[in-house]
Amino acid sequence: MKSVKGKHLLTTQDWSVEEIETIMQTARRLKEERNLGIYHDDILRAATFYMLFFEESTRTRNAFEAGIHQLGGHAHYLTPKATQIDHGETEKDTIKVLSRYGEGMGIRRTEVGGHKYMKTLAGFADIPVLNMQCDDYHPTQALADLLTIKEKFQNNLKGKKMVISWTYAPNYIRPLSMANSLALLMTRFEMDIVLAHPPEFHLRDEIMEQAQDNADKAGVDFSVANDMEEAFSDAHIVYPKSWGPICYTDDVEEGLDLIDKYPEWVVDQAKMNLTKDNSIYMHCMPFDRDIEVTSEVADGKHSVVYDEAENRLHVHKALMAQTMAR
Numbered sequence: 001m002k003s004v005k006g007k008h009l010l011t012t013q014d015w016s017v018e019e020i021e022t023i024m025q026t027a028r029r030l031k032e033e034r035n036l037g038i039y040h041d042d043i044l045r046a047a048t049f050y051m052l053f054f055e056e057s058t059r060t061r062n063a064f065e066a067g068i069h070q071l072g073g074h075a076h077y078l079t080p081k082a083t084q085i086d087h088g089e090t091e092k093d094t095i096k097v098l099s100r101y102g103e104g105m106g107i108r109r110t111e112v113g114g115h116k117y118m119k120t121l122a123g124f125a126d127i128p129v130l131n132m133q134c135d136d137y138h139p140t141q142a143l144a145d146l147l148t149i150k151e152k153f154q155n156n157l158k159g160k161k162m163v164i165s166w167t168y169a170p171n172y173i174r175p176l177s178m179a180n181s182l183a184l185l186m187t188r189f190e191m192d193i194v195l196a197h198p199p200e201f202h203l204r205d206e207i208m209e210q211a212q213d214n215a216d217k218a219g220v221d222f223s224v225a226n227d228m229e230e231a232f233s234d235a236h237i238v239y240p241k242s243w244g245p246i247c248y249t250d251d252v253e254e255g256l257d258l259i260d261k262y263p264e265w266v267v268d269q270a271k272m273n274l275t276k277d278n279s280i281y282m283h284c285m286p287f288d289r290d291i292e293v294t295s296e297v298a299d300g301k302h303s304v305v306y307d308e309a310e311n312r313l314h315v316h317k318a319l320m321a322q323t324m325a326r
């Protein structure tokens with residue numbers, strides 16, 4: 001296994017395939033041990049993992065907090081208000097001090113500038129910093145999704161068709177972090193990837209170029225479709241998720257109007273019937289039930305959403321165990 005001791009995880013693009021496989025292998029072992037009732041609380045005994053959240057969370061927070069406890073350590077739940085960050089303490093001063101007390105840190109900041117904040121902070125850190133989701137990336141979710149796909153297809157991903165699709169979902173503009181992270185990670189693991197979205201919901205040129213480069217190096221296809229049904233046809237894996245038309249407009253009202261232009265971009269049983277019989281429906285959750293996806297699909301035979309959510313635990317534990325290793 002390739003060591004990732006002390007390494008930050010801000011985007012999976014900074015990690016080699018071998019380093020990512022270290023996390024997959026460790027997560028599988030920790031999952032198996034937990035299922036067998038084997039404790040592994042000697043791995044990070046008495047270690048502290050800081051979880052700095054600028055926004056709320058169900059899965060990310062609880063998977064990290066339960067995970068560090070199971071490894072023998074302890075989590076500190078931090079917010080800007082509960083620290084001096086709201087008073088303007090700099091990234092450098094915050095992490096230099098916390099590095100003296102603890103062994104690792106996770107940050108969630110999905111508002112614009114979130115990635116820049118954590119990159120600056122990580123530059124001063126003496127402990128590994130893990131991106132718990134920013135405006136650009138959600139690497140811990142994407143890694144858990146990769147583990148789920150590997151499990152569901154017995155590690156045989158060659159030639160599998162995966163669709164990363166935009167969906168309709170009203171009310172607010174969601175970040176591009178999931179679509180970006182999936183496009184960047186999955187193009188490196190033998191699958192043929194289709195990115196499906198209405199024209200105005202394209203990703204940044206830089207992300208598209210990196211994903212294409214990943215696909216070229218891996219010898220797989222990476223294509224874009226503007227028709228959801230065409231994309232779903234014969235797919236093995238579908239990952240439909242809403243994001244905002246952020247690369248098209250920064251005007252919120254215009255963005256919301258654009259979302260309303262495409263109400264037919266929802267996942268229902270008719271669309272799932274276009275996919276392979278053994279296909280899987282994925283979503284990072286939370287999802288808007290009976291808006292972006294029907295409950296028939298979310299609770300149906302193709303859905304693996306709770307397995308995905310569970311794998312956050314095992315992958316987070318693997319990330320902490322390997323990056324915070326002594």
Ligand code: CP
Nearest residue numbers: 057058059060284285
């Ligand atoms: N998928 C995900 O990150 O969920 P939370 O927002 O609940 O952490």
